[in-house]
Amino acid sequence: MSRQDPTSRSRPPPEGEEEATSVLNLGEFQNVDALTLSEASLVINAVLAKRTKEGKNMNNELLPRTVNYLDTFARFKKKENVEAVERLLNAHPELAKFEKAQLGSLCCEKADEAKTVIPSLADKITDEDLQELLDEIGKLMTD
Numbered sequence: 001m002s003r004q005d006p007t008s009r010s011r012p013p014p015e016g017e018e019e020a021t022s023v024l025n026l027g028e029f030q031n032v033d034a035l036t037l038s039e040a041s042l043v044i045n046a047v048l049a050k051r052t053k054e055g056k057n058m059n060n061e062l063l064p065r066t067v068n069y070l071d072t073f074a075r076f077k078k079k080e081n082v083e084a085v086e087r088l089l090n091a092h093p094e095l096a097k098f099e100k101a102q103l104g105s106l107c108c109e110k111a112d113e114a115k116t117v118i119p120s121l122a123d124k125i126t127d128e129d130l131q132e133l134l135d136e137i138g139k140l141m142t143d
Contacts, residue, residue, distance in 0.1 A: 023120065026098055034097045036104035038082045041070035075107045081140040088136050094124050107141060108134055 026032075035043070044067060051058055076082045089100040099118055108114035111130040115121045121130065 026096075029098075030096075032097070034101035036074075036076075036082070036085065036101050037070055038074040038076040038085070038104065039101075041067075041074040042079060042082055044070060073105075075105070075141050084140050085137055088133060092125065092129075092133065096120070099124070103133070104137065107137060109138065110134070 044063075048058065048063075048067070076085055085104050089095070089104055092100070095103075099121060102118050103114060106114070106117060108117065111127040111134060114130055114134060115127075125133075
């Protein structure tokens with residue numbers, strides 16, 4: 001009888017069959033709206049401002065950490081720029097909502113980089129069109 005080291009126990013298989021590889025399979029989330037980190041930041045900060053104005057209690061230890069994460073990684077700080085990026089991405093109906101959100105969050109500089117980190121883009125958009133989109137998104141980035 002072999003003894004297993006307690007740190008080498010097997011993990012249960014993931015519950016869903018979602019995958020974001022060369023074929024995008026998001027299961028029940030396939031056609032669900034997806035937000036960029038910048039959009040999520042706008043939404044959460046608007047909700048927080050409203051709750052503060054209404055005097056509602058916001059004692060939640062996860063919320064400040066989430067806001068901090070979004071403040072750190074959201075690439076677009078101005079609402080106008082977030083909306084402009086959304087318009088640019090929505091001009092590409094061939095892309096899935098998930099792919100658009102990833103492009104708007106990751107802000108890759110080169111088309112080949114974007115297709116490496118988002119493999120499902122490979123057969124959906126040409127390198128030239130993707131590079132043009134990335135360049136336009138890059139013009140909107142703020143510090």
